[in-house]
Amino acid sequence: MRSYGVTKLGRAAGGLAVALALTATHPVSFAAEAPVVEAPAGTVQGIESGDLRIFKGLPYALPPIGDARWRPPRPMPAWGGVRDAASFGPACFQPGSAGKSIYHDELPAMSEDCLTLNIWTPKDAEHAPVFVWIHGGALTNGASSEAMYDGAKLAEEGMVVVSINYRLGVLGYLAHPALSAESPRHVSGNYGLLDQIAALKWVKANIAAFGGNADNVTIAGESAGALSVMYLMASPLARGLFDKAIAESAYMVSTPELRGKRFGMESAEASGAALMNKLGAGNSLAAMRKMDAATLVKQAPATGYLPWGTIDGYVLTRQLVDTFDRGEQAPVPLIAGFNSGEIRSLRILLPPRPDSAEAYRKRIRAGYGELADTFLKFYPADDVDESMLAATRDAMYGWTAERLVRKQTAIGAPSYLYLFDHGYPAADEMGLHGFHASELPYVFGTADRTPPLWPKVPDDPVERNLSEAMRDYWSSFARSGDPSAAGQPNWPSFGHDEAYMYFAQAPQAATRPLPGRYRLHEEVMCRRHAAGDIAWNWNVGIASPPLPPEAPECQ
Template identity: 65%
Template sequence: MNLRGALLAAGAALLALTGPALAAAGPVARAPVGAVEGRLDGTVEVFKGIPYAQPPVGQARWRPPTAAPDWQGVRKATAFGAACVQPVAAPGGIYEDPIPPMSEDCLSLNVWTPKGAAKAPVLVWIHGGALTTGASAEAMYDGRKLAERGVVVVSINYRLGVLGWLAHPGLSAESAGGVSGNYGLLDQIEALRWVRRNIAAFGGDAANVTIAGESAGGLSVMYLMASPPARGLFAKAIAESAYMISTPELKAPAHGHPSAEQSGLALADKLKSPDIAALRAMDAQALTRAAAAAGFAPFGAVDGKVLAGQLVDVFDRGQQAPVPILAGFNAGEIRSLRMLAARPPASAAIYEAAIRERYRDLADAYLRLYPPTNLEESILAATRDGLYGWTAERLAAKQTAIGQPAYLYLFDHGYPDADFAGLHAFHASELPYVFGTADRVGPHWPKPPRADAEQRLSQAMIGYWTSFAKTGAPTAEGQPAWPAYDRSRAYMAFRDAPRPADGLMPGMYDLHEEVIRRRRAAGDQPWNWNVGLWSPVLPGR
C-alpha cells in the first residue's frame, strides 16, 4: 500500500472509532440496545430519533412490530426521526404544524432526561391527531421543561391511518393469533417494552413509567389500559381529552359498526385491490391518501387479544390496568372541532322537539343541562360532554371503584387571542401549559400571552403533572391541594389559577352514562359523535 492509501485507510479507521476511543461532542447514553449520542440543552440531555422497532415496510407492512436490532458503536441521536405516513393537512388550520419528512420507517422515539438523573420517573407521551396525523417531533411536545422538574420524558411515533389500523381477513389469516388491525397500538406497546429494557441508561426508572396522551393519545392511553399485552409496562396514566367511544369488533358487526375486517374488505374493494399483496404493493403515501379519501376511519379493533373488549365493558368489569389516573377535558373542546357538532336549527322550538323525540324520558334532564335559550352554546356543550366530559369523569369513577387514586380536572382557561377568536379553552389548548411551550405553538394557534399570570398557570400545571408522574399524587408548590375524585366527585378547575371544587357539572355524567348504558344494552347503536340533534331515538329504560 502506498503512503496515500495508508493515510486514507488510517483516516477511515479514525472516523469509524466510537466510544472511549473518540470523544463525543454531546452526552452519550450506553443502553442495552446500543450507545447513542445526543446534545445538551441547558441542564437536560436530549436524544432524538432512536429506533425502537424495525421498519414496517414491504412484507412487514401490517405486521406486529419487531424490536430494532442492537447496534455497535455510538449512534447519533440529534435529529428527530421521520414522521409516520399521513395525509398532508390543509393549510391554515389551527392544528397545522410543520411535520418532518414522512416514511414508513418511522418507529422512533425521543428522550429528554435531567443531566445526571438516576432512577427518575418516566413519562411516555403519545401524540394526538385522530390516529391519522401527528408526530412526536411537533414543537409543542418538547419535553425540556418537564425534564427540568426531574422527569425523564419519552415521546414516540406510531403507525397512523390505514397503515396502522387496517384489519382484513387476509391479514388475520397471516397472523398466528388469527387477528389483524391494532398495529399502531402494538407499536406503542413495543415502545414501552423498549423503555423497560433501556430507560435506565438514560437515568429513568423502568418501574415508574407513566403513559400520557391527549385526544387520540388519550384514547391510546385507554387502549393500553385495556390491552393485556401492555399490562405491567406502566405504573400510572394521564388521559387528556380522551373519548371512550364504541369501537368495531374484529369479526362481527356490533353496536352499529360493521366488523373491522368487513371495513377492510370494503376499503380494498374501493381501492380495487383484490388481496393484501396488492395493498402492500401500493406506495405508502398514495395508499394513505386514497384510504382517507375513501372514508377509512382508523380505530382499534376488539379482537380479544390486543384489545380485550369494548373500553366501557373492560372498565365496568374492573379489568383495566390497576393504576392511578389523572384525567380531564377542556371547557371549549368543540369550539375548534365544530365538524363534530350539529348546526343549530332554525328555532328553539325545533330544537326542543327534536331532543324530546330522541331522548324520550331523558329529555327533561337533557334540556336542563343544554337548554334552548342559547342553541349554539348548548349544542357545543352537549357534544363536549357526550365525548370528553363523560369519558374523563368515567375514568376517574372507574379507577376509584377498583381502589386506585383518580384525579379529575377541567381546563377552562381563556386568553385574549383565543377568546377573541371564539376559541375559549379549545381542544388541546392545555398542552402549551402542560409542556411549558407557549412560545412553540403552531403558526395558526392563538398565541398565549407572555404575561406573568400565564407563566404561573403553566408552572402550576407542570408541577401537578410531574409530581403525579413521580408519586401518583399531583401537587404543585404554592398551589392548592388537588383532592382525589373519591365520593365527593372532586376535581381541579384550571381557570386563571387552579381551584379545587366538588361535583363537576351536576347531572352531566349521570345523563350521558344512562344514554350510553341504553345504547350498549340495545346492541345496535354506537356511542360516539351521535349526540343531541344527531342522536338516534334512544332505547327505553
C-alpha cells in the first residue's frame, strides 16, 4: 500500500469520555481503538479495518423532508459531540430492481433522510488523492452502501475513497411550474444533481481532516453515475469542485428542457404537471409534499415518468452535446469507456426483432436513407440479433465514450479511452459477455461482493490480475491524471492515433476502436439535433424515424 505520511486522525480517549461527549440523538458505544476525526463538519468516530479507517453515513446536507422536499439541499450545520460513523445511512427512496435481474440486490432501509456519504481512508493518509464515486441505477435506483461499491481495495491503493447518496426518481428530478415559481432562480428539477454538488462541496471543506487532498479530487461513476459525471462537467455550479473525471458507460442523450418541447421531448415542467395530475395532486405542491415517499417512487414510473436532468439555464445551461461542442465543460483529465456487451443485459432498450433479414434491411433503409449502406456495413442483416445489440451499444455508449475523449482532447485535457471486452465462464454461459457494469467488480476489487444473480466471477489468477491492473490504472489516474499500472502496457492518451486500452483477458493498448462507427452515429445525432424535433440515441436501428436531411452544421 502506498504511504502518504501521518494523518491527523485521533483515537478515542476512552469509552466513558466519548459517551459523555455524544449528543442525545446519536447514542453509541465505541471500541477503545475506534478512529476519531475532528472535521469542520463535526467530530466523527468510525471503525478500523486493517490499515484503513472507515466512516459511514456522514450527512452532507440537511434531510430534504416535509417542506424541504423538492428544494435544493440545505447546508448541514456542524454537529456537537461525537457522531457515530460505523454504519451506512439509509438508501434514498426508490422502487427497487426486479427480483430476477442480475442487478437486483437487497437494499437497506430507505428514507428521505438519505443525503449521506462514506469514506475509506488509509491510516497514514495525508494529502492523498480523493476518489468520489457516484452510483448508477438510471437515476431511479441504487445506493452508496451496495457491497460492490465497497471502497476498501481502492483505498489500499493510497486513495481516500468517498461514495455518496443522492435523491432519485421523482423525489430527485421533478420539475413543475409551481416549483419554479417558488424558486428564487425560477427553476426546478435537478435536485439529485444539486445533491451531488453539495456532497462535493462537503468533500472540499472536510476531506483534509480524513487525509485527503481537496485540490486533487476525481469524480467517477458508471451508467447513470457516468451521466451524472457529464452533468457535473457541464454544470457551472460544479466548477472547481473536482480535478479529474471517470465516466464508465456514459450516455450523452438528449435532455428535457425546463420550458418548451424540444427534440421530441415534453418540457420538464409539462412532464411534472402531467405526473401530478395523474397522481391526483393537481397543481398542489402541498398535496405532493404530504404524499408518502415510498408510494410516490413506485407510482411515478407507472405513469410513464422518467427522471432526467433538466436544461434550466442555471444548473445545466444547454444540451450536453452543445456544452461539449462549445468547449464549455470542465477542462479536466478524463477516462471514458464502454463495454462490448452493454446491451446483452439491457435488452429492454431493444425494439422487437423484425421477422426476417429482409424486413431488417427494409426498415434500416427507411430510417437511415443515404446512410443506410454504411449502417448495414457495420450492422449487417446476416445476424440481426448481434447487429441490433451492437448498433444500440455503439449509438449510446461507444459514441458517447469516444465523443467525450475527443471533446476533452480538443480543449487540451489529457483523455483516455477504454473498451472492456472481458468474459468469464459464468457470464459467457448466460450470453452476457462484457455486459453492462461488468467492469465494476474489477475496478473496486469486489468480485466476491456482487449481487446474488450476478454471474459469479471465478477466483483465479486471470481475474485477480485484471482487477489489480484496473485498480492500478484508476488509482494512478486519480493521483496524477496519467493512468499507469505496474507491469502492464502503457495507456496512451486518445490524442495519440486515437489510442485506447482494450481490457480483455489482460490489458492491451490499441488504436481506433470500432472504426467508422463513431462518425456514423455522430452524423445521425447532428442531423437530428439540427432538425430540433427528434431525440437521439434511443431510437436506433430499426427504431429510427426517417433521418433528417444533411444540415450545414453537420458537414
